[in-house]
Amino acid sequence: MGDMGKSHGWKQYPRHVANAWDSFIDWRRRKRGERSFFIQHLRRMNAVNVLDVACGTGYDSIRLAKEGFEVTSLDASPHMLERAKYNAAKERVILRCVRADWKKLDSCFKPASFHAVIFLGNSFTHLFDRPDRESVLSSIHRLLKTRGMLIIDHRNYDMILDTGYKSKHKFVYCGENFEVIPVVRRDDLIRFSYFGKKHHWFLDIYPIRTNEMLELLANAGFSKIETFGDFERPFAKYGADFIQHVAIKK
Numbered sequence: 001m002g003d004m005g006k007s008h009g010w011k012q013y014p015r016h017v018a019n020a021w022d023s024f025i026d027w028r029r030r031k032r033g034e035r036s037f038f039i040q041h042l043r044r045m046n047a048v049n050v051l052d053v054a055c056g057t058g059y060d061s062i063r064l065a066k067e068g069f070e071v072t073s074l075d076a077s078p079h080m081l082e083r084a085k086y087n088a089a090k091e092r093v094i095l096r097c098v099r100a101d102w103k104k105l106d107s108c109f110k111p112a113s114f115h116a117v118i119f120l121g122n123s124f125t126h127l128f129d130r131p132d133r134e135s136v137l138s139s140i141h142r143l144l145k146t147r148g149m150l151i152i153d154h155r156n157y158d159m160i161l162d163t164g165y166k167s168k169h170k171f172v173y174c175g176e177n178f179e180v181i182p183v184v185r186r187d188d189l190i191r192f193s194y195f196g197k198k199h200h201w202f203l204d205i206y207p208i209r210t211n212e213m214l215e216l217l218a219n220a221g222f223s224k225i226e227t228f229g230d231f232e233r234p235f236a237k238y239g240a241d242f243i244q245h246v247a248i249k250k
């Protein structure tokens with residue numbers, strides 16, 4: 001994929017992006033959109049230890065820590081992690097932070113360390129190569145205890161690729177002052193442009209379709225996979241902005 005000088009994974013999160021990320025999320029609106037979806041699913045299986053494997057600026061980690069979960073927060077971008085620690089201090093929450101690449105997960109934690117792993121905010125789509133997607137999901141599967149839960153999400157790329165990008169601005173990334181435009185839209189690459197009042201950056205991602213995600217989850221050994229669109233089920237294929245999968249380790 002070197003043809004367009006595609007940008008790479010966590011290196012797309014330098015300091016100026018990390019500093020703008022929270023206004024791109026809009027924590028209050030994100031919480032309103034998801035309500036207690038994640039908390040309910042994690043409580044349903046009595047999760048205690050949760051790995052937030054793409055913690056970014058800490059939105060999910062902080063929310064779950066406040067709810068009493070024991071959260072480990074991992075990210076490879078030092079700037080996103082720094083911001084997560086800053087946000088945690090503001091909210092009087094202590095986060096257990098780990099700086100690592102997903103490709104090194106097996107050397108960071110012992111097998112069966114977690115009741116649940118969350119992989120949220122359209123993060124998995126930073127993996128452009130199929131073998132990387134497979135091996136990262138296998139590592140996560142190993143890190144989970146038996147009957148552990150993975151919750152993973154992505155934008156609705158079936159909609160974006162087949163019918164075009166649109167957004168209700170109500171889910172996940174809700175900042176009103178940002179305009180998101182896919183300036184490149186191909187089956188193997190989407191380059192999003194993010195325009196805010198004071199910010200502008202690009203993000204390159206792999207547009208994973210729901211069927212591929214389901215196939216990868218099953219191949220990695222997950223079962224009982226439930227799929228939601230904007231936190232609801234059933235949902236219209238081209239109607240939801242974000243897709244969530246809740247999968248159980250066999």
Ligand SMILES: C[S@@+](CC[C@H](N)C(=O)[O-])C[C@H]1O[C@@H](n2cnc3c(N)ncnc32)[C@H](O)[C@@H]1O
Nearest residue numbers: 009010054056076077080101102120121123126
């Ligand atoms: C789209 S952001 C999502 C952050 C957060 N989950 C949220 O919802 O706001 C993706 C995050 O994944 C991290 N990331 C991307 N590639 C990674 C990799 N290979 N290993 C670890 N973290 C990575 C980035 O640094 C970034 O913080």
